[in-house]
Amino acid sequence: MDKLSTRERIVSAASRLFYNEGIGRVSVDAIAAEAGLTKRSLYYHFKSKDDLVTAYLDYRDLPNLQAFQRWFEEADGSASDKIAAIFNQLEISAKHPKWKGCGFLRTSSELINMPGHPALKRGIAHKQRIEAWLAGCLAAGGIANPDDLARQIRILLDGAFAVVTLDRDPSYMTLAGQAARTLVEAASRQQTGSPPA
Template structure:
């Protein structure tokens, strides 16, 4: 996400933080369109006037909700990458391990960005760059990690890892079958092993 694409953010006061916490819980559990500002204000224990004074609009609350989720996810993932063994394969699988842990703790209904995109498909919406920006960041991360395994095929390998990862997040949200992220991790390991063999033979 380029600097010019970044939406406006607000400074968080204690009241704004209570609104954001309430909105985040409600948006994730019920859907963005299904939750109105009256309910958010009531859950946060503030008046509608306070809510609008702090955020200005529901759209801005959505921006803050998704940006907050994105920032927390990136920090969570960074901890897993820092703790991983410094081998290329271990760093890739650490991404899947982080997603598995995050999903168990924070994302029982699936990826918040995927869920939000189902409701926000208009590129003009101020939250849209956050959704697409996170997914582009994840693709760039997988591609960078893949470059240490197969420099010539990093783009293709990065896209394959991204597809495994995103498909697992969707399957988790739908509860399609047990432990989809763990299954995707195993498939990623097989893909990485094949890529390493292919790169070694060149």
């Protein structure tokens, strides 16, 4: 098996274990076993567990962003409807028995005392990428102050992730989506000068 496919097997195994159990509870031995490799082979591709944690977040970055983009594009209606649809889809995801919350937030919380950790930087970059994409969508819809509004929606997203993870009640996702819809509708009215409904 070539190096690339071996590396992918390792990252895939690490991703499953880290997401399901948390990074602190998963050993390099467990990842090697999950990937069907020796620990020596794993260390040939990754110098340390820290490198594996960073690769795990890299592995999740683009698929997560693409899911948000797909949900936005597939939703009917205005920008506010499309933003709310993201939260609705997250509620569906959160109902799955294997859902364990946001891997970026969970990993970041485990690394909170290590501000220079590469994986923590990846988590920050991912959240900023989501925020920038949201701002772009809002700007394309002609909404005023899209950067500030995108930050507000990000707060609602991450807050909903935290509450649903803690309470195990997916309905908080849709409630957060309703709040996001209200914010986007208010910004749209402000842009057009329409009176409140």
